[in-house]
Every structure is written in structure tokens, then in C-alpha cells.
Amino acid sequence: MVHEGELLWTPRPEYAAASNVAQYMDWLRRERGLRFADYHDLQRWSVTDIEGFWSSIWTYFDVQSETPYTSVIDRKVMPGARWFEGSRVNYAEHLLRHEGDVTRSANRTVFHHLSETRELAQMSWGELGNQVRVLATQLRAMGIQPGDRIVSYMPNIPETAIAMMATVAIGAVWSSAAPEFGVKTVIERFSQIEPKLLFVADGYRFGGKDFSREQEAQEIVSRLPTLKQVVWLPYLHADAKRPAKARLWSELLDQPAIPRDAFRYERVPCDHPIWVVFSSGTTGLPKAIVHSHVGVLVEHLKLMHFHINLKPESVMFFYTTTGWMMWNLVIATLLTGSASVLYDGSATHPSPDRLWRLADVTRCTSFGASPTLVQIMDKEGLRPGREHDLSALEGILVAGSSATPEVFEWLYRHVKRDLWVTSQSGGTEICSGFVGATPTLPVYAGEIQARMLGMDVQAWNEEGRRVVDEVGELMLGTPSPSMPLYFWNDRSGARYLEAYFERHRHVWRHGDYIKFNERGGCYIYGRSDSSLNRYGVRIGTAEIYRCVEQLPEIVDSLIVCLELAGGRFFMPMFVELRTGCELDERLRERIGELLRRQCSPRHVPDQIYQVEGVPYTLTGKKMELPVRKILMGTPIDKAMSRDAMMNPSTLDWYLDFTREQREMLTG
Known part of the structure; x- marks a missing residue:
């Protein structure tokens, strides 16, 4: 081990x-x-x-x-620093600049794309560039102006990427929701920004099952009164019923080709919005985070070249949906001249090695997934390095939550020995990373290699002192370009200040626990707002999960700490067990002893309960804080949004538990 x-x-x-x-x-x-x-x-x-x-x-x-x-x-000074004042740039122009690379053919592949609906295919740089120009020209003809908001309810397919680039190319503002989002979640996001045009698909296929979105599309259109135009993509069925007055995608794209030199990108000032991305929205109204063209451009040029090490011959894949900021980074691959792999569907259907088959056939050089997905691969017994040709693979990117040493070990043991395994951590707030990887440094188990360039990341203790070899709050001491311009409809900046600068006026408090060691590597220990308070000592949840999930009986786990009346605390743990296993007293004792031995007596929960499943957000994060709120009596509609969940049915157990244990939880 x-x-x-x-x-x-x-x-x-x-x-x-x-x-x-x-x-x-x-x-x-x-x-x-x-x-x-x-x-x-x-x-x-x-x-x-x-x-x-x-x-x-x-x-x-x-x-x-x-x-x-x-x-x-x-x-x-944070917030409010202005970057590259006087410049006028366009992010989409830089995404497509490699189309005209005189040393390489426009026929080379820019997208490998596969879904449960479509066979694997390729799109060339020339095809992509022309379709972006055609669609952008059509959007202008439809009256879309710089600053108008365009939103998307589409899967991870080339059409969505084309729509995003065309929107950005003319200076309009992009925002995306994944088609698995429910109507409530979509409206919570899009109604805030008053969109003028909606791109929408009729549905998607996942795990071999079709999910129609015809009814949802009708309702979304009816509840967004600012919409002037709808563009309809029949993705599942050619005869799908579209909203009234919606124009077909194929009609807009069926136009003569537009040469590169005949198209004008809208180059915009330094404070012009490029997109609105949203926080996960598990509680309250999602934060509508606004970034600038110039900010994300310089940040993504740095990130994709130096921290993911992409080159024109590279092929990058990351398993994501269009509702996660990682999708934006998959498209940012184009800044390096390399190709992206777009995949829409289940990671394990029709076989558990679906993604590794895709990496094999596309000659993937950089493969990305969440640590949770890697753990699923481990439990499925996959051996990708033995079963697939991964000779082109150079690096693995794990992101979305903390990656344990066991995740690293599995990748080196069962994928490839000579492999740059990188764990990176950042956030939607900057559409990038704070700490991450560099190909010039060694890799240590469970460790993020370094602070990213231009990111003044520090760990602070509760007294506000910078610490090393000690868990502290993740703080940022100086500005970086892709910090939010503002939150939409928060022109006074009050909500922005409250989110990141409430405790320290000019220092960014991100909300993660982090520890740096002397060599500059670091570990993320989970969200500070979901940390556990045991007798005055703060404990990150990630270290508990890493310990407990070593046990072969345990599939998954979740732990929270509740503040009860009279200054008391109650720390329950919830475990999902393998089929055929039972949470008996012997297993409870083994869990407690393991935590006591590998962590400390403070890490041992007060009670352990067997559950049917652990609730996750759509981006693969355990919903610790919402579960804690439910157990403390917060109504479910105020604690979380079921539409923002990967597995909403798992909530029922926790709701029943709260009702059954009400006296204990409130007494």
C-alpha cells in the first residue's frame, strides 16, 4: 500500500x-x-x-x-484590479488561430467526438472554423449584439462548442447548462442573466436510455420572457417537437462557406464579459460568476501550455458535461493547437472500460477524470494498461475533488508506470486552478505538485498567519487575471465581497483547507465550510474518507458534524456497503479502530449508519454541507436543489433518518 x-x-x-x-x-x-x-x-x-x-x-x-x-x-488590490487596460481582444479568435497555421493542414483533426447517440467521428480545424464563422454571422443577422446573453441547454457535442465559439466571436455572453439539469436548476441560472437566445437539444442518451427534453425545453422557453430567438437541435430524434418559432440548427448552418479573412471578430475591452458560469447551486440561488475575455485568455494560455503541457500534436480528453467549468477547459485545449476529445454519455456503458477504449482509439496523450470516477474504475477491477493500447498517453489529470494516494497508486499500477499523474485544484470562480502540476517536478502520492504560476496561494491558520506543514485555509495574497469581474446583478459587489473577502478585505479566502510541505507540494483537505469541529479541533473530511474507504466492505462514505443545543456536537458517519455486506458491530469497531490508529481519536465518529447511497452534485462532489443542513432541520428546498444532484433518490434515506431521529438531533 x-x-x-x-x-x-x-x-x-x-x-x-x-x-x-x-x-x-x-x-x-x-x-x-x-x-x-x-x-x-x-x-x-x-x-x-x-x-x-x-x-x-x-x-x-x-x-x-x-x-x-x-x-x-x-x-x-483585490477585488477590483483591472487587467491589460486599453487592450481589445477576442478569446474565440485565439481559440481558432491555429486553423490558419501555415505549417499544418486545415484538414487535421481538432475534435474527436463520440456519444451514445453517434459513432466516433472527427472534425477538422477547417470545418470547425467555417461553422463558427457561419453561425456567428447568422447570430449577427438575428440581431445579437455584443453584451447580449446567449444560453445553451445542450450536451457535450461539437455543436455546443461551435455555439460557444460563435457567441464569443461576436462579443455576446455565453452561459451553459447541461441537459441533465432539471427545469428549476436551469431557470435559477438563466433567469438571472436575462438571455436573448437559447440553443437547445431535444434530449440526450445516457447508460443506454433516452432522456427526452422536449417538455423541459418548452417550459424553459416559456419561463424566460427575455428570449427573442430559439435554435433547436434534433439530437435524439429527427422529428422531435420543437418550441414555437424555433429555428433549426441545420437551417442556420446550411450557408456558403466564409473564408477566414472575410470574418471580423468582435475585439472587446478588458472589462467585457465572455461568459457567466455558475456555482453548483446545491444551496440558495447559484452565484452568477462573470469573467472577462482578456482574463481567461492569458490564464488559459498559461494553464493549458505550462500546467497541462499540451502541444500541437497532443490529444486531450476530460470526462465532463457542459454544466461544469471543466468543459470550458476542454475547449481551451484549442489555444495550444492540439485536439480535444468530446464525449457525451455514461463512463461505464456499454462496458466499464468505455473511456479507456476511447483513449486508445483517439491516441489520447492527456486523459482526465474525477477521483470518484477513478475509484469506480478500481472497484470494477479495470486494468487499462493491460487491456488497451495507451502508448501515446503521457499524463493523467484528476480534478473535481481531492485525489488520495490510492488513486495515484491505481493509476501507476494499472495504467502506466511512466506517467505524469497530476492532481489539480481550483474553482469555477477563476475557471482555472490555484495549485496543480508541472512536468519538471516529481510526483508524490496524493500530493499536488506545486502552486500554479501567477497564483500567490498560501495556507493560513486561524490567527491569520501563513503556515507550512500545517493545515490552514487556502488564501490568495495577490490578484490573478481570471478572478471574476463581478457577479451578475451584484453591481455593488456586496455578494462578491461576502463570498471571498468577508474575513480579510483584500485577501481571497477560497473556502478550502490546504497544507503545504517544505518542498512546495500541497494537499487539499476539503471545504472549510464542511469541516468537522471536534472539541475545538478542525478536521478535514478528505482524510477520513481516505482512511475508511480502504476497507473492502465500504463502497462510499459521508461524514458531517452537527452543533446541538447546549454546545454539544454529534458527528455521524454514513457508509454505503458492497452488496452482501452488513454494518454489524464488528465492522463498526474496525472502522473506529482504523480511524483511531491512522488518524486520531478525534476522527472517530459518534455513530455509524448504513445508507443506500451518498449524495453527489452533478460535478461529482459529496454533498456534505447540504446533508448537514437537512439533519439540522433545514427544509430540503432551502438546503439543496435535487436538480443539481447526480443521484437525487439517495436523499430519501437522509430525510427519513432526520424525521426518525428528530428528538436526538434537536435535543
């Missing part, structure tokens, strides 16, 4: 030297006379000389602007 912090992989010297970040360091030495001993030295410079670092990103990647910028950053 691998232990936390155990060395698992060291990059070959030639691999590290050929990496994008190493090439960038060589450029800094040649062009700017800057020499750095290693990645950590470079990272320290990137957060102390903010102007020098971000101006180098601008120059190194040859950002195209209508006008020169007057300053890299107007003031080093």
Missing part, C-alpha cells in the same frame, strides 16, 4: 527539458535575462513581479489586440 507523500514518478531529463514550461524558462533567459534555478524559483517570481510575469505571457504567446494595453494591472 502506498503512503501519502511517497515518491512515485520522476520525469526523464529529456521529457522535462522538452516541456512547455522549460521552453518558456529558456525564452525568459534569452529574451529578458531572467534565470531561474527551478520551477519553484520561477513561481516565486511570477507572484512577486506581477507585471513582469503577465506581460511575458502576453508577449510569449503573441496575444492579438486591436490596441496596445496601457498597463498590465492598474492596482494590486
Whole structure:
């Protein structure tokens, strides 16, 4: 069994030297006379000389602007810092700039795409570029202006990517909801931003079952009074009933080709919105987070090149839906000139190795999934490295929640030994990562390799002091470009301030627990707002899950801490067991002893209960805080949204438990 912090992989010297970040360091030495001993030295410079670092990103990647910028950053204060004032850029223009790469053919593949509805196919850079230009021109003809909001209720297919790029190309503002979202969740999001046009598909297929969205589409259209246009995509059935006055996707795209030099991108100012992305919305109204073109452009150029190490010959896959910010990053792959793999469907249908088969046939170089999905693969007994040709695979990206040492171990044991396994952590708030990976550093079990470039990430204790080798709050000391411009309908900034700056006026408090070690690696220990308080000691939930889920009987687990009357605490644990297993006294004792031995006596729950399942958000995160609120008596409609859940039926057990244990929970 691998232990936390155990060395698992060291990059070959030639691999590290050929990496994008190493090439960038060589450029800094040649062009700017800057020499750095290693990645950590470079990272320290990137957060102390903010102007020098971000101006180098601008120059190194040859950002195209209508006008020169007057300053890299107007003031080093959060929130409110303005980036690259005076510039006028367009994010979509940079996504498609590699279409015209004179050294490569426009016929090369930009998208490999597969779904449970369609066979595997490819789209070329030339096809993509033309369809984006045609659709963007049609949107302009329909009266869409810069700043108008365009929303999507579509699956992870090329049409959705085309719609997003066409929207951004003309300066309109994009927002997306995945088709598995229920009407309530969609309306909670889209009604906030008053969209003018909706792209909608008639449904999707998952796990071999069709899910029609004809009725949902009708209701969404009826409840968004600002809509002027609807574009309908018959994805499941050619004869699906569309909303009144909706125009067919095929009609809009059936137009003469538009050459690259005949199309004008709307280059926009530094504070022009590119999209609105939403928090998960498990409680309350989702936060409508607004980013800028220039902010996400420079951030994604840095992220995709230096922290995911994509190159023009790369092929990237990440298992996501269009309702998660990881979908935006899959499209950001295009900034590097590499290809993306789009997949719409179940990760385990018709066989548990569905995604590895896809990685094999597409010659995937970078494969991504959540740690939860990797754990499912482990429990299914998959052996991808033995059963599939993964010779092209160079890296694995795990994101969405904390990755345990066991996740790392499984990937190295059953996928590939020479593999750059990367765990990264960030958030929808910045549409990127705070801490992540670099191909020039070793990989240690369960450890995130480093702070990302330009991210002044720190761990603070409760006294507000920066700490090392101690769990603290994840704080950001200086601004970064892809921080939100604002929240929609929060022009005073009150909700934005409350979310991240309530405790410290000019320091970003993200809400995660993090620990850095002396070598600069780090561990995420879960959300601080769902942390456990045991006799005044704060405990992250991730360390408990990692320990308990070693036991072969346990499929999944969830733990919360409840504050009861009289200053008392009650910490129950809920476990889902393998078929045929029972939570008897012996298993309870084994769980307690394991936690006591590997963690501490404070980690041992007060009671352990067997449940039918653990509730998850649609992005694969355990719903600790909503479950805690339900157990404390919060009405379910105020504690969470069932439409924002992956498995809403699991809630019924917790609701019954709350009713049965009301006296104990409130007494």
C-alpha cells in the first residue's frame, strides 16, 4: 500500500527539458535575462513581479489586440484590479488561430467526438472554423449584439462548442447548462442573466436510455420572457417537437462557406464579459460568476501550455458535461493547437472500460477524470494498461475533488508506470486552478505538485498567519487575471465581497483547507465550510474518507458534524456497503479502530449508519454541507436543489433518518 507523500514518478531529463514550461524558462533567459534555478524559483517570481510575469505571457504567446494595453494591472488590490487596460481582444479568435497555421493542414483533426447517440467521428480545424464563422454571422443577422446573453441547454457535442465559439466571436455572453439539469436548476441560472437566445437539444442518451427534453425545453422557453430567438437541435430524434418559432440548427448552418479573412471578430475591452458560469447551486440561488475575455485568455494560455503541457500534436480528453467549468477547459485545449476529445454519455456503458477504449482509439496523450470516477474504475477491477493500447498517453489529470494516494497508486499500477499523474485544484470562480502540476517536478502520492504560476496561494491558520506543514485555509495574497469581474446583478459587489473577502478585505479566502510541505507540494483537505469541529479541533473530511474507504466492505462514505443545543456536537458517519455486506458491530469497531490508529481519536465518529447511497452534485462532489443542513432541520428546498444532484433518490434515506431521529438531533 502506498503512503501519502511517497515518491512515485520522476520525469526523464529529456521529457522535462522538452516541456512547455522549460521552453518558456529558456525564452525568459534569452529574451529578458531572467534565470531561474527551478520551477519553484520561477513561481516565486511570477507572484512577486506581477507585471513582469503577465506581460511575458502576453508577449510569449503573441496575444492579438486591436490596441496596445496601457498597463498590465492598474492596482494590486483585490477585488477590483483591472487587467491589460486599453487592450481589445477576442478569446474565440485565439481559440481558432491555429486553423490558419501555415505549417499544418486545415484538414487535421481538432475534435474527436463520440456519444451514445453517434459513432466516433472527427472534425477538422477547417470545418470547425467555417461553422463558427457561419453561425456567428447568422447570430449577427438575428440581431445579437455584443453584451447580449446567449444560453445553451445542450450536451457535450461539437455543436455546443461551435455555439460557444460563435457567441464569443461576436462579443455576446455565453452561459451553459447541461441537459441533465432539471427545469428549476436551469431557470435559477438563466433567469438571472436575462438571455436573448437559447440553443437547445431535444434530449440526450445516457447508460443506454433516452432522456427526452422536449417538455423541459418548452417550459424553459416559456419561463424566460427575455428570449427573442430559439435554435433547436434534433439530437435524439429527427422529428422531435420543437418550441414555437424555433429555428433549426441545420437551417442556420446550411450557408456558403466564409473564408477566414472575410470574418471580423468582435475585439472587446478588458472589462467585457465572455461568459457567466455558475456555482453548483446545491444551496440558495447559484452565484452568477462573470469573467472577462482578456482574463481567461492569458490564464488559459498559461494553464493549458505550462500546467497541462499540451502541444500541437497532443490529444486531450476530460470526462465532463457542459454544466461544469471543466468543459470550458476542454475547449481551451484549442489555444495550444492540439485536439480535444468530446464525449457525451455514461463512463461505464456499454462496458466499464468505455473511456479507456476511447483513449486508445483517439491516441489520447492527456486523459482526465474525477477521483470518484477513478475509484469506480478500481472497484470494477479495470486494468487499462493491460487491456488497451495507451502508448501515446503521457499524463493523467484528476480534478473535481481531492485525489488520495490510492488513486495515484491505481493509476501507476494499472495504467502506466511512466506517467505524469497530476492532481489539480481550483474553482469555477477563476475557471482555472490555484495549485496543480508541472512536468519538471516529481510526483508524490496524493500530493499536488506545486502552486500554479501567477497564483500567490498560501495556507493560513486561524490567527491569520501563513503556515507550512500545517493545515490552514487556502488564501490568495495577490490578484490573478481570471478572478471574476463581478457577479451578475451584484453591481455593488456586496455578494462578491461576502463570498471571498468577508474575513480579510483584500485577501481571497477560497473556502478550502490546504497544507503545504517544505518542498512546495500541497494537499487539499476539503471545504472549510464542511469541516468537522471536534472539541475545538478542525478536521478535514478528505482524510477520513481516505482512511475508511480502504476497507473492502465500504463502497462510499459521508461524514458531517452537527452543533446541538447546549454546545454539544454529534458527528455521524454514513457508509454505503458492497452488496452482501452488513454494518454489524464488528465492522463498526474496525472502522473506529482504523480511524483511531491512522488518524486520531478525534476522527472517530459518534455513530455509524448504513445508507443506500451518498449524495453527489452533478460535478461529482459529496454533498456534505447540504446533508448537514437537512439533519439540522433545514427544509430540503432551502438546503439543496435535487436538480443539481447526480443521484437525487439517495436523499430519501437522509430525510427519513432526520424525521426518525428528530428528538436526538434537536435535543
